[in-house]
Amino acid sequence: MQSFFQHRRIYRQLEKQVVVRHDKPDDVWTRERRYWYHEREIQSEPRERDDGSPARRRLEHGQRTLISGPALHPRHTTRTHLERDGDVERADYDPGFQDEPHTINSRETLGGTLDMMVTGVERYRRNDEPNDTPDGAADGTINGEPVHKERLVVVTFEGDCDPMDPHNWPVPRRLACTAVVSLTAATMLWATTIDAIVFTPETRKLYRTDNFAIETVPTALYLVGLGIGGLFIAPISEFVGRNPVFIPSLLLFILFEMGAGLARSPAQRMVTKGLAGFFGSAPLVCAAGSIVDLWSRIERVYVFPLYAILSFIGPLVGPVPGSFVAVAHAVSWRFVDWMTIILAGIALGLIALCMPETYSPILLHWKAKQLRRLTGDHRYRAPLEFKRVSFLRRLAHAIYRPFLLLAIEPIIMIFGVYLSAIFIILYTFIAGYMALYERVHKFTPTQTSLAFLGIFVGVFLAALSVPLAMKLVRKDIRRGRSQGRDCSGPEISLYMSIFGAPAIPIALFWMGWTVRPSISVWCPIGSSVLLGYGVLCVFVSSYQYVAEAFGYHAASALAAVQMLRLVTSGVMVYVSEPMYRKLGIAWTLTLLGAIATVFLPVPYILYRWGPMVRRWSRHAQSEE
Numbered sequence: 001m002q003s004f005f006q007h008r009r010i011y012r013q014l015e016k017q018v019v020v021r022h023d024k025p026d027d028v029w030t031r032e033r034r035y036w037y038h039e040r041e042i043q044s045e046p047r048e049r050d051d052g053s054p055a056r057r058r059l060e061h062g063q064r065t066l067i068s069g070p071a072l073h074p075r076h077t078t079r080t081h082l083e084r085d086g087d088v089e090r091a092d093y094d095p096g097f098q099d100e101p102h103t104i105n106s107r108e109t110l111g112g113t114l115d116m117m118v119t120g121v122e123r124y125r126r127n128d129e130p131n132d133t134p135d136g137a138a139d140g141t142i143n144g145e146p147v148h149k150e151r152l153v154v155v156t157f158e159g160d161c162d163p164m165d166p167h168n169w170p171v172p173r174r175l176a177c178t179a180v181v182s183l184t185a186a187t188m189l190w191a192t193t194i195d196a197i198v199f200t201p202e203t204r205k206l207y208r209t210d211n212f213a214i215e216t217v218p219t220a221l222y223l224v225g226l227g228i229g230g231l232f233i234a235p236i237s238e239f240v241g242r243n244p245v246f247i248p249s250l251l252l253f254i255l256f257e258m259g260a261g262l263a264r265s266p267a268q269r270m271v272t273k274g275l276a277g278f279f280g281s282a283p284l285v286c287a288a289g290s291i292v293d294l295w296s297r298i299e300r301v302y303v304f305p306l307y308a309i310l311s312f313i314g315p316l317v318g319p320v321p322g323s324f325v326a327v328a329h330a331v332s333w334r335f336v337d338w339m340t341i342i343l344a345g346i347a348l349g350l351i352a353l354c355m356p357e358t359y360s361p362i363l364l365h366w367k368a369k370q371l372r373r374l375t376g377d378h379r380y381r382a383p384l385e386f387k388r389v390s391f392l393r394r395l396a397h398a399i400y401r402p403f404l405l406l407a408i409e410p411i412i413m414i415f416g417v418y419l420s421a422i423f424i425i426l427y428t429f430i431a432g433y434m435a436l437y438e439r440v441h442k443f444t445p446t447q448t449s450l451a452f453l454g455i456f457v458g459v460f461l462a463a464l465s466v467p468l469a470m471k472l473v474r475k476d477i478r479r480g481r482s483q484g485r486d487c488s489g490p491e492i493s494l495y496m497s498i499f500g501a502p503a504i505p506i507a508l509f510w511m512g513w514t515v516r517p518s519i520s521v522w523c524p525i526g527s528s529v530l531l532g533y534g535v536l537c538v539f540v541s542s543y544q545y546v547a548e549a550f551g552y553h554a555a556s557a558l559a560a561v562q563m564l565r566l567v568t569s570g571v572m573v574y575v576s577e578p579m580y581r582k583l584g585i586a587w588t589l590t591l592l593g594a595i596a597t598v599f600l601p602v603p604y605i606l607y608r609w610g611p612m613v614r615r616w617s618r619h620a621q622s623e624e
Contacts, residue, residue, distance in 0.1 A: 002243075002353070002354060002355055003241075003357045005356075006356055006357055006363070006366070010164070010363075010366055010370050011374070013164075014367070014370050014374055153379045153381065154382075155364055155368040155371060155381065155383075156383070157360075164367070166293050166294050166356075166358045166363075167293075167294065167296055169294070174295065177290065177355060177356070177358065178291065178294065178295075178303060178307060179310070180347070180350045180351060180354065181287035181290045181291070181355075182287065182306070182307050182311055183310070183343075183346070184250070184283045184284075184287055184347040184351065185283065185284050185287040185288075185307070185310075186310055186311050186312075186313050186314030187314060187340070187343040187347050188226065188253075188281070188283055189311060189312070189314040189315040190314030190315060190318045190340060190343060191257070191276070191277075191280070191314075191318070192222060192226075192315050192318070193219075193314075193315045193316075193318040193322070193430060194319065194321065194322040194339065194340060195218075195219060195322055195336045208266070214266075216574055217266075217270055218269050218270050218274075219273070219570075219573050220570040220571065220573045221270055221273055221277065222273045222274060222277035222280075222570070223277065223427075223566050223569050223570030223573060224277065224566070224567050224570040224571075225273075225275065225276065225279075225280070225281065226278075226280060226562075226566045226570075227563040227564070227566030227567040227569075228278065228281070228563060229277065229278035229279060229280070229281030229282060230281035230282060230284065230285040230562055231402050231559050231560075231563055233245065233249060233278075233279070233282035233285075235395060235399055235555070235559075236395065237282075237286050237289060237359065238361075238398060238555065239384075239394065239395065240362070241357050241359045241362035242286050242290055242358055242359050242362075243351065243356075243357050245283075245286050246282075246283055246351045246355070247348065247351060247352055249280070249282035249283050250283055250344055250347060250348040250351070251348065252275075252279040253279045253344055254341055254345060256275040256276035257272075257273075257276045257340050257341050257344065258337070258341060259275075259276075260273045260276060260337050281562075283347075284562070285555070285559055285562065287307070288307075288543065288558060291303060291304060292554065293358035293359055293360065298473070298474075298477075300544065301469060301470050301473055301493075301544075302466060302470065304540055304543070304544055305462065305466050305496070305536070305540050306463075308459075308536055308539055308543075309460060309463060309536065312456075312532075312536060313456070313459075315430075316453070316455050316456040316459065317452070317456065319430075319433075319448075319449040320452065320453070321336075321339060322336050322449065323448065323450075324446060325339075327444075327445060327446060361382065361383060362384070365384045367382065368381055368382040368385070398556065401553065401556040402556045402557070402563065403560070405553065405619060406560040406564065409557070409618070409619060410613055410616060411545075411546065411557075411606075411613060411614065411617060412560050414606070414613075415542050415545070415546055415602075416560060416561045416564040416565065417564070417599075418538075418542065418599050418602045419539070419561055419564070419565040420564050420565045420568040420569075421595055421596070421598075422504065422535060422538055422539070422596075422599075423566070423569045424568055424569060425504065425508065425592045425595065426531075426569075427569045427572050427576070428572050428576040428579070428592060429528075429589075429592070430452070430455075431572075431573055431576035431577060431580075432577075432580050432585065432589075433449075433452065436511075436515050436524065436585060437451055437521070440517060441521050443521075451521075451528070454525040454526070454527075454528035454529050455528045455529070455531060455532035455535075456532060457529050457532065458529040458530060458531060458534075458535075458536070459535075461529065461532075461533050462496070462500065462532070462537050465495075465499045465500070465537060468499075469495040469496050469499070472492070472495050473488075473492045473493075473495065476492045477492070489610060489611055489614070490544070490545050490548035490549040490610070490614075491606065491607050491610040491611070493541055493548055494541050494545055494603045494606060494610075495541070496538075496540050496541040497537055497540075497542060498541075498603050498607065499537055500533055500535075500536070500537020501538055501599075501600050501602070501603050502534070502600060503530045503531070503533050503534030504531060504534035504535065504538070504596040504600075505593045505594075505596040505597040505600060507527045507528070507530040507531035507534060508590070508592050508596055509589070509590065510523075510526075510527035510530070511527040511528065511531070511589050512586045512587075512588070512589030512590045512593060513586055513590075514527065515586070515589075541603065543558060543561075545606070546558055549610075549614060549617075550619060553619050557619075
C-alpha cells in the first residue's frame with residue numbers, strides 16, 4: 001500500500017518539475033564541472049581549482065554536489081559526506097559508467113531543455129546519435145544496447161538532502177519503519193523458543209516417545225531453515241526491493257506454520273517447521289537490510305542496538321506464553337503455533353499497509369519509469385538498469401557469493417565461528433533451563449519460563465553501553481579527520497563487544513557452580529542477566545563490523561554469518577539435552593564457559609589488527 005503511494009508521490013513531484021517551467025540560472029556548478037545551456041545544447045567545462053565562496057561552502061557542508069545560488073539546507077545538519085559513505089546498498093553500475101553522477105537540484109536546474117528540468121540526472125550519448133562533444137565519452141552498454149556519454153539520462157538523487165532518499169525521511173517515520181521490521185524479526189525468532197518448553201502428554205503422544213531430544217527436532221529444523229533460506233530468498237530483494245520479498249515470504253511462513261499446527265505426525269511437523277524457517281529467514285535478513293537503508297553509519301550506532309533489543313524480545317519472551325499453554329486446560333498445546341501465526345499476521349498487515357519501500361536503487365528505478373511515462377523519452381535510466389548480465393545470472397551470483405565469502409574471507413570465518421560459538425552457548429543455555437530450575441530448584445514449567453526474563457533484563461541493560469560507545473566512535477572519527485583520513489575503519493564498531501565479551505564466560509562459570517539447592521535461586525538468575533548483556537553487545541558489534549567491512553557485499557557477508565550461526569544453533573538444540581544429562585549441569589556450563597573464554601580475545605585482536613586482516617581480504621574494504 002505504501003509502495004503504491006510512493007509511486008504516486010514520485011509521479012506528482014516529477015510532474016511539477018516537468019510541467020511547471022520556472023526561471024533557471026544561467027549555469028550550474030557541480031564539484032567537478034560547470035554546465036551551461038547554449039544553442040539547445042548543454043555545454044560543460046572543468047571547474048576551476050578554486051571558485052571562491054561556493055567551493056568553500058561545498059567543502060564545509062560536505063555535499064557531493066552543490067549548485068549555484070542559495071546553499072542547500074540538509075534535513076540532518078550533522079550528517080556529512082564522510083558519514084554517508086557506504087550507507088546504501090547500491091546497485092552495481094555497469095563498468096563503463098563508474099563516474100559519480102552529477103545531481104542537480106529541482107529549484108535551481110539549468111536552462112529550458114527537458115533533460116535539465118528534472119532533478120538528479122546525468123546525460124549520456126548513444127552510439128547512433130550525432131556526437132558533437134569534443135571529447136566523446138566512455139563506451140558502455142545498457143540492457144545490451146551500446147551507448148556513449150552525454151546523451152543518455154541517468155536518474156539519481158538530488159544530493160545528500162533529497163527527501164526521496166530514505167536516509168532523509170523524518171526521524172519519526174524512520175523509527176516507525178524500524179519498529180515494524182524489528183517486530184517482524186522478533187516474530188521469526190519467537191518461533192525458535194515458544195515451543196521449547198511445551199512438552200505435554202499430548203506432544204509425547206504425537207511423537208510416540210518420551211525422548212526430549214526427539215521432541216526438539218522441529219525447533220532444530222526451524223533454526224536450520226532460518227540459516228539456509230536467507231541465502232536463496234533474501235538476494236532477490238536487491239533486484240525487486242524489500243517489500244516484494246517481505247510480503248510473499250511472510251505469507252508462506254504463515255501457511256507452513258499453520259501446517260505445523262495441524263500436523264498429525266512427527267514427519268509432517270518436522271517438514272512444515274523446516275519450511276516455515278526457510279521462508280521466515282527472508283524477513284529476518286531483509287529487516288537488517290532495511291536498517292542500513294534508513295540510517296547513516298553514525299545513526300546506526302544508536303539504532304542497531306535498538307533493533308537488536310527488539311528482535312531479542314521474541315526468543316526470550318517466547319517461553320513465557322509457551323509455558324502457560326503447556327499447563328492450560330482450555331487450549332491445546334498447538335496454540336503455540338496459532339500465537340506465532342497471529343504475530344506474523346500482525347507483522348504482515350503492518351508491512352503491507354504501513355511500510356514504504358526503503359531500498360534506494362528501487363526508488364530510483366521507479367523515478368526513471370515515471371520520467372519515461374511523463375516525457376515519452378526512453379533515455380531516462382536508473383543505475384539498477386545498467387547491467388551487463390541477465391537477472392538469473394545476477395541472482396545466481398548473489399546466491400553463490402555468501403558461500404564464496406565464507407570460504408575465502410578471514411573476517412567472515414572469524415565472526416562466523418565466533419557468533420556460532422556465542423549462539424551455541426545461548427541456545428544450549430536456554431535448552432538447559434528445565435534441568436537448571438525444574439530439577440534443582442523444583443520450579444514448575446511456568447516458573448521456569450519466567451526465569452528467562454533474567455536474560456531479557458540483561459539485553460535491556462546493554463543499551464546503557466550505547467552512549468559510551470557513541471562517544472568513543474565520535475572521538476575516533478575526529479582523530480581520523482585530524483590525521484587526514486577520509487573515514488575511520490569498521491574497528492570503531494567493536495566497542496560494545498569489547499565491553500560485553502568478558503561478561504559471557506563470567507556468567508557461565510557463575511551459573512555452573514551456583515546451581516545448587518543450597519544456594520538461592522536469585523544467584524543463577526543474576527548470572528543470566530550478565531549473559532544477556534554480553535550476548536547482545538557481541539551480536540550488535542559483530543553485525544555492524546561485518547556490514548561496514550564489506551560495504552557493497554554486506555548483505556552477502558551477513559547472510560553467510562547468519563547461516564553459520566543459526567545452523568549450528570539448530571544442531572545444538574538437538575544435542576543439548578543429552579549433553580546436560582551425561583555431563584551434568586555444572587560441567588556442561590563449565591565447558592561452555594571454556595569455549596567462551598577461548599573466543600574472548602576476538603574483538604580485542606580485531607580492534608588492534610583489523611586493518612591488517614582487511615588488507616589480506618579480496619572483498620573487504622581497506623584504507624588503501
